[in-house]
Amino acid sequence: MAARHPYQRGDVVLVQFPFSGLGGSKDRPAVVVSTDIYHDDWDELLVAAITSRPPRTTRATDCPLTDWKTAGLHQPSWMRCHVATVQRTLLIRKLGTLTANDLQNVERCLRKSLGF
Numbered sequence: 001m002a003a004r005h006p007y008q009r010g011d012v013v014l015v016q017f018p019f020s021g022l023g024g025s026k027d028r029p030a031v032v033v034s035t036d037i038y039h040d041d042w043d044e045l046l047v048a049a050i051t052s053r054p055p056r057t058t059r060a061t062d063c064p065l066t067d068w069k070t071a072g073l074h075q076p077s078w079m080r081c082h083v084a085t086v087q088r089t090l091l092i093r094k095l096g097t098l099t100a101n102d103l104q105n106v107e108r109c110l111r112k113s114l115g116f
Contacts (some may be wrong), residue, residue: 005088007032007045010103012071014092017049018084029095030086031071031079031106045091048110049082063109065102072096079106081113 007013011032016025034046052075055062061081068077072095098106 005039005043005045007039007088007091007094008097009033009035010098010106012050012073012095012098013045013047014095015047015086016090016092017047017082018086020082025090027092029073029077030084031098033083033106033110044085044087046083046085048106049080049084050077051080052077054078055080061109061113063102063105065098066105067099067102070096071098071102079109081109083110083113 009032012029013032014027015030017028017030018025029050030047031050032045033048038046050073055078063079065071065073065077065079068075
């Protein structure tokens with residue numbers, strides 16, 4: 001059983017987010033999308049990338065964060081369905097937490113992206 005950590009689904013964290021080509025990482029905000037049940041068994045989290053760059057084209061899987069200030073972000077931001085598994089040790093700090101409305105919208109976009 002993994003050691004319990006303080007992060008929960010909907011937390012916005014600063015994390016060393018891995019590049020998809022496995023050629024490095026970048027410190028960036030991300031939203032925790034894994035659950036306590038997952039956290040009970042693994043010393044890692046599933047996170048989805050957050051960007052402040054507006055999408056060039058509208059995608060059904062891009063999710064604007066309406067309450068970005070409450071989430072601890074400094075400018076308007078979007079959750080992109082770029083999901084990664086990161087070890088807890090790669091988390092730099094917690095920035096904030098999504099509001100219930102933003103979390104529902106993120107979950108809706110993730111369902112569209114993952115097909116469930």
